[in-house]
Amino acid sequence: xxxxxxxxxxxxxxxxxxxxxxxxxxxxxxxxxxxxxxxxxxxxxxxxxxxxxxxxxxxxxxxxxxxxxxxxxxxxxxxxxxxxxxxxxxxxxxxxxxxxxxxxxxxxxxxxxxxxxxxxxxxxxxxxxxxxxxxxxxxxxxxxxxxxxxxxxxxxxxxxxxxxxxxxxxxxxxxxxxxxxxxxxxxxxxxxxxxxxxxxxxxxxxxxxxxxxxxxxxxxxxxxxxxxxxxxxxxxxxxxxxxxxxxxxxxxxxxxxxxxxxxxxxxxxxxxxxxxxxxxxxxxxxxxxxxxxxxxxxxxxxxxxxxxxxxxxxxxxxxxxxxxxxxxxxxxxxxxxxxxxxxxxxxxxxxxxxxxxxxxxxxxxxxxxxxxxxxxxxxxxxxxxxxxxxxxxxxxxxxxxxxxxxxxxxxxxxxxxxxxxxxxxxxxxxxxxxxx
Amino acid sequence: xxxxxxxxxxxxxxxxxxxxxxxxxxxxxxxxxxxxxxxxxxxxxxxxxxxxxxxxxxxxxxxxxxxxxxxxxxxxxxxxxxxxxxxxxxxxxxxxxxxxxxxxxxxxxxxxxxxxxxxxxxxxxxxxxxxxxxxxxxxxxxxxxxxxxxxxxxxxxxxxxxxxxxxxxxxxxxxxxxxxxxxxxxxxxxxxxxxxxxxxxxxxxxxxxxxxxxxxxxxxxxxxxxxxxxxxxxxxxxxxxxxxxxxxxxxxxxxxxxxxxxxxxxxxxxxxxxxxxxxxxxxxxxxxxxxxxxxxxxxxxxxxxxxxxxxxxxxxxxxxxxxxxxxxxxxxxxxxxxxxxxxxxxxxxxxxxxxxxxxxxxxxxxxxxxxxxxxxxxxxxxxxxxxxxxxxxxxxxxxxxxxxxxxxxxxxxxxxxxxxxxxxxxxxxxxxxxxx
Numbered sequence: 017x018x019x020x021x022x023x024x025x026x027x028x029x030x031x032x033x034x035x036x037x038x039x040x041x042x043x044x045x046x047x048x049x050x051x052x053x054x055x056x057x058x059x060x061x062x063x064x065x066x067x068x069x070x071x072x073x074x075x076x077x078x079x080x081x082x083x084x085x086x087x088x089x090x091x092x093x094x095x096x097x098x099x100x101x102x103x104x105x106x107x108x109x110x111x112x113x114x115x116x117x118x119x120x121x122x123x124x125x126x127x128x129x130x131x132x133x134x135x136x137x138x139x140x141x142x143x144x145x146x147x148x149x150x151x152x153x154x155x156x157x158x159x160x161x162x163x164x165x166x167x168x169x170x171x172x173x174x175x176x177x178x179x180x181x182x183x184x185x186x187x188x189x190x191x192x193x194x195x196x197x198x199x200x201x202x203x204x205x206x207x208x209x210x211x212x213x214x215x216x217x218x219x220x221x222x223x224x225x226x227x228x229x230x231x232x233x234x235x236x237x238x239x240x241x242x243x244x245x246x247x248x249x250x251x252x253x254x255x256x257x258x259x260x261x262x263x264x265x266x267x268x269x270x271x272x273x274x275x276x277x278x279x280x281x282x283x284x285x286x287x288x289x290x291x292x293x294x295x296x297x298x299x300x301x302x303x304x305x306x307x308x309x310x311x312x313x314x315x316x317x318x319x320x321x322x323x324x325x326x327x328x329x330x331x332x333x334x335x336x337x338x339x340x341x342x343x344x345x346x347x348x349x350x351x352x353x354x355x356x357x358x359x360x361x362x363x364x365x366x367x368x369x370x371x372x373x374x375x376x377x378x379x380x381x382x383x384x385x386x387x388x389x390x391x392x393x394x395x396x397x398x399x400x401x402x403x404x405x406x407x408x409x410x411x412x413x414x415x416x417x418x419x420x421x422x423x424x425x426x427x428x429x430x431x432x433x434x435x436x437x438x439x440x441x442x443x444x445x446x447x448x449x450x451x452x
Numbered sequence: 453x454x455x456x457x458x459x460x461x462x463x464x465x466x467x468x469x470x471x472x473x474x475x476x477x478x479x480x481x482x483x484x485x486x487x488x489x490x491x492x493x494x495x496x497x498x499x500x501x502x503x504x505x506x507x508x509x510x511x512x513x514x515x516x517x518x519x520x521x522x523x524x525x526x527x528x529x530x531x532x533x534x535x536x537x538x539x540x541x542x543x544x545x546x547x548x549x550x551x552x553x554x555x556x557x558x559x560x561x562x563x564x565x566x567x568x569x570x571x572x573x574x575x576x577x578x579x580x581x582x583x584x585x586x587x588x589x590x591x592x593x594x595x596x597x598x599x600x601x602x603x604x605x606x607x608x609x610x611x612x613x614x615x616x617x618x619x620x621x622x623x624x625x626x627x628x629x630x631x632x633x634x635x636x637x638x639x640x641x642x643x644x645x646x647x648x649x650x651x652x653x654x655x656x657x658x659x660x661x662x663x664x665x666x667x668x669x670x671x672x673x674x675x676x677x678x679x680x681x682x683x684x685x686x687x688x689x690x691x692x693x694x695x696x697x698x699x700x701x702x703x704x705x706x707x708x709x710x711x712x713x714x715x716x717x718x719x720x721x722x723x724x725x726x727x728x729x730x731x732x733x734x735x736x737x738x739x740x741x742x743x744x745x746x747x748x749x750x751x752x753x754x755x756x757x758x759x760x761x762x763x764x765x766x767x768x769x770x771x772x773x774x775x776x777x778x779x780x781x782x783x784x785x786x787x788x789x790x791x792x793x794x795x796x797x798x799x800x801x802x803x804x805x806x807x808x809x810x811x812x813x814x815x816x817x818x819x820x821x822x823x824x825x826x827x828x829x830x831x832x833x834x835x836x837x838x839x840x841x842x843x844x845x846x847x848x849x850x851x852x853x854x855x856x857x858x859x860x861x862x863x864x865x866x867x868x869x870x871x872x873x874x875x876x877x878x879x880x881x882x883x884x885x886x887x888x
Contacts, residue, residue, distance in 0.1 A: 092542075093835075096539060096834065096835060097537075097835070101533075103532060106528075107606070125561045126835075127834065127835025127836045127837075128835065129871060133835070166831075166832075166835050169831075169832040169833070170543070170833075170835075188874075188875070188878070189625075189871070189872075189874045189875070190874075192874035192875060192877055192878040193837065193871070193874055195877075195878065195881055196828060196831055196832075196837055196874065196877045196878075196881065197831060197832055198832055392632060395602075395632055395633060396602075396605040396632075396633055396634055397605070397606075398532065398563065399529075399532060399533070399562075399563025399564065399569070399602050399606075400563045401563075401629065401632055435565060435625070435629070435871050435872055436625075436871055436872075436874075438624075438625045438626075438628035438629055438632065438872075439624070439625070439628060441628055441631075441632045442624070442628040442631065442632075445631055445632065
């Protein structure tokens with residue numbers, strides 16, 4: 017950490033919505049390893065990224081500034097649903113029989129029902145500044161696709177989404193949501209791209225994969241000068257945008273009379289949700305104002321941190337993306353089809369991986385049925401049906417809370433609601449889920 | 453109105469959550485016509501209602517007090533999601549090209565996604581006070597059933613829900629929601645009741661109806677001394693509970709720098725949503741502090757106020773309920789199967805009907821496709837996908853806003869989100885909906 021940051025700039029405005037995002041890179045004594053060019057293996061430059069991303073996002077991806085101002089048009093959209101609630105889950109505490117005080121930071125009140133919109137709005141905005149008229153992206157269950165579709169509607173940008181075929185066919189609600197906001201959804205693999213046609217020629221019945229969908233979205237963006245590609249997690253600029261979650265939570269916790277959190281739990285798939293919640297708490301730690309511990313909770317079916325290696329790897333199966341230094345299960349790892357689709361990613365955000373290596377973040381893996389058991393207990397006590405992803409954080413926090421004999425302050429990141437995942441709850445309650 | 457009410461008791465607490473519900477009966481110079489006993493046609497007494505409802509709810513049903521305290525345990529649950537947002541829909545205003553300032557009171561942030569939980573929590577609480585261990589109810593699309601299931605989980609009461617068979621089979625998400633909270637759902641007609649068996653014997657393939665489901669739920673409640681029946685709209689005590697919406701909105705509007713609303717729009721099916729939003733605004737009118745107009749928006753397929761008669765009628769098809777003086781299309785009216793299932797009710801809350809007769813509330817009917825068109829425009833600008841019910845209010849408000857040449861302050865009641873109704877949006881966007 018640097019001296020100039022001893023008194024950080026105010027980042028929560030009068031209205032409670034932060035005025036700046038928080039970039040942890042500026043507070044770390046050891047810089048994170050750079051992304052590498054997939055061909056030369058040299059550190060990536062802004063020029064290397066220009067065909068893929070908007071210039072404002074590339075600047076953020078490579079930035080070492082600690083406080084990055086949130087542009088007014090983005091803050092205006094944020095103001096429509098932020099600040100999101102931080103509430104004390106007293107009923108859940110009682111059900112657990114814990115002396116802990118459990119606070120829940122809830123992103124499910126966002127228009128699309130999850131935290132994804134925090135970055136989608138920023139990405140659409142910076143692309144609109146560059147005159148980009150079309151964005152492409154991939155989506156699995158559809159959380160990211162629907163968030164970006166809303167954001168594109170706000171900034172007048174066309175959107176094409178490649179959705180993994182298995183989800184496209186079996187879970188149509190989020191596809192309908194993308195369409196309601198005006199986006200176009202293709203089942204992936206599609207006949208629209210070389211990558212898609214190649215897969216279909218060999219495996220006409222493939223259920224698809226996120227890796228294939230990335231290749232399709234990237235291919236279309238790169239071929240069209242007016243188009244750019246977007247990603248919903250993993251990269252530094254996405255992590256940056258999600259820090260609005262933690263910036264609010266730190267202040268809200270103080271407003272609730274708690275000077276600091278003892279432990280912060282969040283689910284981690286690509287890592288932007290956990291990092292967005294936790295990095296502002298880690299700022300307090302890095303500036304010796306708190307002793308907060310952070311726990312990244314992953315699914316047992318896709319344990320990037322707890323069972324993966326920390327090394328350079330590609331972000332996609334086809335190897336089109338830059339090389340990222342991260343905890344990874346390997347670019348060709350295909351996790352079991354658990355219901356927490358948003359956690360089925362082989363790697364982990366490089367920035368989050370770096371903080372794990374620095375000892376600032378610990379990780380745990382939770383089985384799917386354990387996550388649902390905790391989620392049902394939470395729903396019956398607090399009313400909110402958590403997204404299956406978020407349920408992993410609830411399960412880990414619940415287990416920890418039950419183990420305590422002295423009061424501690426626990427913060428759980430509840431990244432979204434699970435109303436579009438109710439068939440998964442039905443399967444769990446019917447005893448149909450494996451111990452995955 | 454009476455002199456003693458010139459300075460009404462404070463009803464919004466420090467936290468912003470009201471401490472009292474508002475009963476408009478106490479402020480009206482002309483008392484509403486009483487409910488009548490279905491056999492004797494004499495005014496209904498508390499004893500007549502005792503086999504069906506909890507004593508605290510019966511007291512409220514017949515009360516003429518203006519301010520009724522919200523019990524602490526109910527306020528605690530309210531505090532988990534209230535106050536709900538009142539936000540200025542600037543982007544929607546711009547899209548409409550209107551000089552109006554449009555404020556939206558949004559109940560979709562409640563744990564179950566709609567306003568229904570405001571009354572469900574109160575009903576479960578008062579039943580728990582009486583030692584009731586089981587509640588029964590009917591539900592159509594499932595908004596009310598899921599809200600009551602959550603409330604029963606909070607107060608340790610078993611719940612059996614009879615859901616209209618057509619919804620039970622075609623729209624399973626809300627059924628899964630009811631089950632996730634712990635409630636039991638039966639497809640209606642069922643083999644569990646005399647009423648159900650009688651229908652099945654004659655029409656084994658019936659899609660069911662709300663009227664049949666009411667009969668089943670009432671039959672089971674009346675036969676079990678430890679059980680009571682509950683209703684999600686229409687009755688005075690349900691309207692009373694929903695006034696938390698309007699009490700907050702009046703204060704929030706003032707906080708936003710608007711001394712009064714010019715027009716309030718809300719959708720009206722059974723009437724509790726509209727009345728809950730509008731009656732606190734009407735209190736301002738009745739005390740000469742504002743000149744707010746109120747518009748009840750109904751579906752063209754079920755126009756109780758705009759095309760019905762104002763007379764005594766039963767609340768159900770079988771004629772088991774008390775006679776209520778209300779706007780009605782007749783107890784045997786079966787509306788077209790529009791997607792706004794919550795508005796498919798033949799009658800209108802007696803208290804709301806009474807305020808219509810007094811000239812305090814006007815009504816309009818809106819076609820389904822007009823409602824969806826407005827809802828899609830709203831979603832693309834404000835992010836929230838409105839429930840099909842709420843979309844009717846948005847459509848009427850949008851039409852009015854577009855007609856203005858001078859600024860006015862419009863308040864729209866957005867009773868819930870439509871994430872579980874996305875197939876209906878898909879049908880609309882695919883051009884599959886009739887002009888119903």
